[in-house]
Amino acid sequence: MRVVVAEDLFLLRDGLTRLLAAHGFEIAASVDSAPGLLDALLEHRPDVAVVDVRLPPSFADDGLQAALAARQQVPGLPVLLLSQYVEQLYARELLADQSGAVGYLLKDRVFNDDQFVDAVRTVAAGGTVMDPDVVTKLLGRRFRDEPVTRLSAREREVLALMAEGRSNVAIAQRLFVTEKAVSKHTTSIFTKLGLAASEDDNRRVLAVLAYLNT
């Protein structure tokens, strides 16, 4: 699987490429600036890009802007953004086109390399991965709403994990329950929130995030 890495700090860039290489990724390019990233993405068309939000030249959200620009030219180009901070505003912009294949994680999540690599693979496969921090904030906003308060505590846990982009199998493993129990919960959640149920994991995540984001 070919990957483009964009990170301006040498130590982190080096660490990321090593980590990804160790897990069997092929590093198509590793760049240190937003214009370089845009060029690399359009030239290499990688299976997935791992991008730092803050990049030169202006050290603002250049990485995000470059990724969004690339996705405009190459629709559905899988991009996983890393940042020291997660912002709902940026998450919203990433999810805006509803086409999936995006991820938005705190840089800390790299510490757990298995989960991180899973996330990269999910995004590469067209899935959506949101940082638990983003999901917590989204749920926090929704707590005063009628439908969300009708969910049981367990259902809310499942909803949060779904919003992070996990499959039923992953949720079942995480909560130490059977996959069947999870699917029962998800059906119940979709009924209570009035969402159209979907068998497809990715479409399901997008529906949940769209609901929480309104």
Place this chain on the structure above:
Amino acid sequence: MGDMGILVTVLWRVIGRLLRRLGRGILLVPVAAMAPVLFGLRPWTVAAVLLAVVVALWRPVMAAMVLPVTMVVAGISGLVVAATAPGPSVNWVVSAIRAFKGSRVTLKGPLPGWTIDRRAGFPKSVKPVATPGPNSTQVAIKPSAAAQAAHVQVPPRFYGSPAAFVRGGQVPAAAPFPGKGAIQVQMKGGPGGAEVWMHRGAVIHPGGGAWPGGLLVPLALLLLTLGLWLLPRSAAALRAHTTGMFAYLRHRMLENRWGILLIPVALLGLTVFGVHPWTVAAILACVVTAVRWPLLAADLVPVVLIAFAIRGFEIAASWPSLPGLQQPGELYGVIVVTTRQLAMLAGAEASAFLVVAAWLVPRTIGAHARTALAPGRDLELEGRVQRLTETRDLAVDAADTELRRIERNLHDGAQARLIALGMNLRAVERMLPGRPEAALALVAEARETSLRALNDLRDLVRGICPPVLADRGLGHAVRALALDTPFPVDLDINLPGRLSAPVESACYFAVAEALANAVRHSGARRVHIRMQHADGMLRIQVGDDGAGGADPAHGTGLRGVEQRLAAFDGIMAVSSPPGGPTMIAMEVPCALSSPKTCSF
């Protein structure tokens, strides 16, 4: 009696329901209606009633706040009018009964209550002749030779003088002049007398009879008591409303260099020189001057005040003391002069005007002259330097406090965690050869600690400079802030560019503080934020529908915002009466740079 009881109960319920629906503020209308009763139907009394109706209906909260003050003013005015009104003093109980019954008043003998305008040139030759009757009184008035020359008109109108309630006389439309310029006035009914109004300004009150002053005194006392009782309640609300307003006024006043004072002072001229074409023209001229040439207007303020003082001294020195002849009131400032004693009081008021003028002279004329004479000393610059010194001190204090907060935060947070991390790693070093599985647990702990340190740093940085603010500027940062708020926030942001970084930061934290207050204290369900930049001024409004009661004087949050904005010549005003709603308005003069162009 039973019917009466039911009627009273029904009335009470209706009034109670009305008050609950419209609020206490609606009481402002009847209180304001006292004005035409006390001072007669005049343009300003009618305007006062209309204003009261408008305020009571459109701004009920404000109406409720000014109600006690209005009551006190009406009460005092009532007492003053009652005390200065012509006419014999009558037991008010008797007079109340008479007024209630429709009052048939008989006048006995020559009336003691005649009053003649001092300026009118109707001297002692005027002698009232009253023919007592059960229901009517005939009064003959003989003007002096000078007055005969003038056209004399007797319109049937109420023309109040101090005793505006002395009215009710019916005057025939075309009053005859039976021989030698005498006027016959027929009065019918009414507890008071009639009054005859003449072109040259002579106001003659055939007072006497039962005057409603008897009713007026208890009513005025009642209003005064009620007003004083309500006053402390509304004082708190008033304070909440006006905090920030004082700073705003002071700021504006300094900016205008006192010139704006000319407008209220000129209006005061109406009560000193009376309503004449020239006084009205002077007011208009003053308004124009105050707006166009504030410096000149400022110089005029003490001049006008000195003119007031001269007029007051003239009244005090020249007021005649004629026993048996009552003067109609001559209004001077807040005093209606009818006796020599009151004239002396007017003199004291004139002295007060003089004192204010003396205080203002060095601040206006003196300061301007100094500027004109000593080149290089600019008054505006002086004021600016003073303001900058104040705000710089505050800014330095704020920066120092902020640095200390960051230091403490680092010390207790990230630093402590890094120390723990180092100690953990050292322990791992020692354990690794002998007990690798225990070392593994410690490594996991070390990783956990490093995550916490990162979290601490992240929170700290967010408090110093939020990422979206640095990336995208104020508009987007406030949008991001709204997303993190646990209830709906209506945004109306029109900010097509970036501001300077310090202004952006100050404004961001100001909005964040206002939002946090709404979340924490007010119990609001909706918040709106309006933000726009026009004419070199950034205007921000944060309002919520919560319980109100926010006060910059209590708690450091809003006070800190005020100080931080002051460093940029920005100002903040808070309106948050108990019961809400809260509205925080901020204004910061700043330039808007063109939007950052994106390279993609």
